[in-house]
Amino acid sequence: xxxxxxxxxxxxxxxxxxxxxxxxxxxxxxxxxxxxxxxxxxxxxxxxxxxxxxxxxxxxxxxxxxxxxxxxxxxxxxxxxxxxxxxxxxxxxxxxxxxxxxxxxxxxxxxxxxxxxxxxxxxxxxxxxxxx
Numbered sequence: 394x395x396x397x398x399x400x401x402x403x404x405x406x407x408x409x410x411x412x413x414x415x416x417x418x419x420x421x422x423x424x425x426x427x428x429x430x431x432x433x434x435x436x437x438x439x440x441x442x443x444x445x446x447x448x449x450x451x452x453x454x455x456x457x458x459x460x461x462x463x464x465x466x467x468x469x470x471x472x473x474x475x476x477x478x479x480x481x482x483x484x485x486x487x488x489x490x491x492x493x494x495x496x497x498x499x500x501x502x503x504x505x506x507x508x509x510x511x512x513x514x515x516x517x518x519x520x521x522x523x524x525x
Contacts, residue, residue, distance in 0.1 A: 398423070405449040405491045412505045422497035428453065428480065428488040432508060436479040441524045442498045444472040446480065451488035454481045496524055 396416050398404060404415070408425040411432075416423040428434060428451075436456070446455075452465040456479045457472070464470060464480070472478045482488040498521040505511035512518070 401491060402449060405489050408489070409487075410504050410506050411508050412499070412503070412511055414499050414501060414503045417497045417499075417501035419496075421493055421495040422499065422501075424492045424494065424499060426488075426490040426492060428482040428490065430482050430485050430487070432488075433479055433481040435508065435512070436477060438477045439472070439474055439494075439498060439521065439524075441474050441496070442521065443474060443495045444478075444492060444498070445495075446470040446472070446490050446492045449489040449491060451482060451486050452484035453488045454483050455479075456481070498524065 398415060405425050408427050410427060412424060412426050414422060414424050426434070446469065448464050448466055448468045450466045452463070454461050455464045455470050458477050480488070480490070500517050500520050503514070503517050505514060
């Protein structure tokens with residue numbers, strides 16, 4: 394089954410949730426994120442998952458293996474499995490992101506309004522650690 398997401402730019406901009414899973418397939422997953430000013434995704438390492446992040450709006454800092462690098466609207470970040478990474482919002486507006494995981498890293502349909510909600514969802518956190 395194929396899926397069309399109409400106007401992904403608008404979907405990303407209108408998303409007010411920390412993380413919202415839009416689509417999960419057998420080999421990939423599309424997720425949108427909104428990181429508030431001063432917020433962060435949180436340092437993580439995906440053992441078996443490749444992640445591509447597209448920054449739609451805002452400005453921030455990607456920290457890859459401890460090395461910071463500025464990111465802004467129009468930039469993309471590709472994180473290979475086993476790479477420690479984090480993204481922080483260093484701007485005054487929400488950092489809006491579309492991200493693709495391959496293979497999927499979150500439970501299909503999951504929505505977390507805040508980072509605290511995401512951190513508290515142990516089932517979803519464990520899901521990503523059991524991908525092989």
